[in-house]
Amino acid sequence: MFKPSNAVLLNFDVERLTVPSGKSKAEYSVPNVKGLKVVVSHASKTYMFRGVFDGKKISTTLGKYPEMTLMSAIQVTDEYQHLLAKGINPVDQKNKVESIPTLSSYFHDTYLPFAKINKKSWKDDLSRFKNHIESAIGHLQLNKITAAPLNDLMLQIKGDNRSNATVNRSRALLSSIFNQAFEREVIDSSPMSRVKKLNEQNHIERYLSDDELCRLMHVLGNHKVYQIDNEIIVGIIEMLLLTGARKGEVLNLKWSDLDEVNHLWKLEENKSGKPRVIQLNTEAQLVIRKMSRKYPYVFANPTTSLPYNDIRKTFQKILEAAEIENFRIHDLRHNFASMAVNNGCDIYVVQHLLGHASPTTTQRYAHLRQDTLRNASEMLSDRIKSARPSI
CATH class of the missing domain: 1.10.150.130 (Tyrosine recombinase, N-terminal domain)
Structure with a gap:
């Protein structure tokens, strides 16, 4: 790369360049720096690059003095000359770079x-x-x-x-x-x-104990006693608990999505982008039958005829009434998976109940309770014991 001598910088003072009398502007060449010019007008001083590419003259503005220093202008000019030597048009390259969006x-x-x-x-x-x-x-x-x-x-x-x-x-x-x-x-x-990815401390596995489930079902079944008057949101919570579906899937459930004869819920699209079918159990069917058919959506907000935007306040009120802490709406889906696994469902079956593309994803939700693990361990122990020869 060309390194200008101190003499070049000292002998060429951009500050002192002026417009000759009777002219509106003048152009000065920077000594020993091929292609670098300074165009001086009564209003400004501008660095210009001028060269020849493919037999044609090219030029472009580099910047204005004093915002751009002479040294910076020399360095840019040097880069442009290197591009020319490689058969690259520096003006086209500059325009390409400047056109890159924010x-x-x-x-x-x-x-x-x-x-x-x-x-x-x-x-x-x-x-x-x-x-x-x-x-x-x-x-x-x-x-x-x-x-x-x-x-x-x-x-x-x-x-x-x-x-x-x-x-x-x-x-x-x-x-x-x-x-x-x-x-x-x-x-x-x-x-x-x-840019490194941060380590994530995944949410502590949370599912309902038998006592918590009983308390929650009591509140849902007697919600008015606890001044919880929105029966539609209560129905949404029950539906989430009974199907393991995602909140957005339940909120956007339409009557047209249901095959009520065969008790099926047809989801054309879900998070994975693939259609799937949810088999509606008896309790889920009962929840749906309580809802009004006045609107396209099963759990419609009667004020808007559209799905609810937010059900967290009512959900939190239900949890408080049931004395359940540190439990999220999405944990209802986690709880569904855990109950399925702990009641003997194969992980492959749970995968399809939840609509996961991979059983690996299902494993994150399927929490095996200690008593399930203990029973499995005791079963194996009994099998091994039975093979032990009697003395």
Whole structure:
């Protein structure tokens, strides 16, 4: 790389360059730096690169003085000359780089439209981008974002007293964005390979004990005694408990999804993107029959005729009445899986009850209680004992 001598820098003073009398502007060549010019007008001084590519003259603006120093202009010019030597048009290269969108522009114009078509959780992506990412680095061009500000961003998200899982979801979103940009040849590589995933302390396995289940069913069956008047949300909780379905699946259940003759619930799409059928047990059928057929949705909010947006307040009130602590709505699905396994259901059967694509996922939910493990151990002990020869 060309290194200008101190003499070049000392003898060429951009500050002293002026416009000759009677002219509106003038152009000066920087000594010993091929292609670097300074265009001086009464209003400004601008560094320009001029050269020849494929027999044609090319030129481009490098920057304005004093925002750009002479040394910086020389270094850029040197880089451009190296590109010319390799048969690359530096002006085209510059225009290509300058046209690379900012992270916000790329997300809203390219990534999000794709996600809306291909991801059921695209609204989560939008919320996560707006809440955790956009204000911090959204203004930066994709090619200017390196691992350093990304790692700083992860620390910032974590620093707001959020879990490692929340940080990792933001990291996963950024990985998807940069990978897509790489595949579309917008950038040459993704910086996310140098942004480490945090270790997640998974939620403590939580399912209902026999006593808790009895208390919960008592409250659900006598909800008005506990000033819980929303029978529809009570029905939703019962449905979640009885089917192991996801909250969103129950909330969006339509009458048209039901085959009431064969007691089937047909889910055209679920989290895995594949259709599946839920066999409705007798108790689930009874819950459904209590609901009004006035609306398209089985568990419709009568105020809007649409699904409920949030059932957490009523759910929490039910838990308080049943004296159950540290239990989430999603734990009802976990509880369903645990009860199935502990009552002798094969893991493959539980996998299909929950609609998992892989039994590995099911294992996360299927908690074997100590008494189940103890009984299995005693059974094996008895089998071994029976083989022991009598003395």
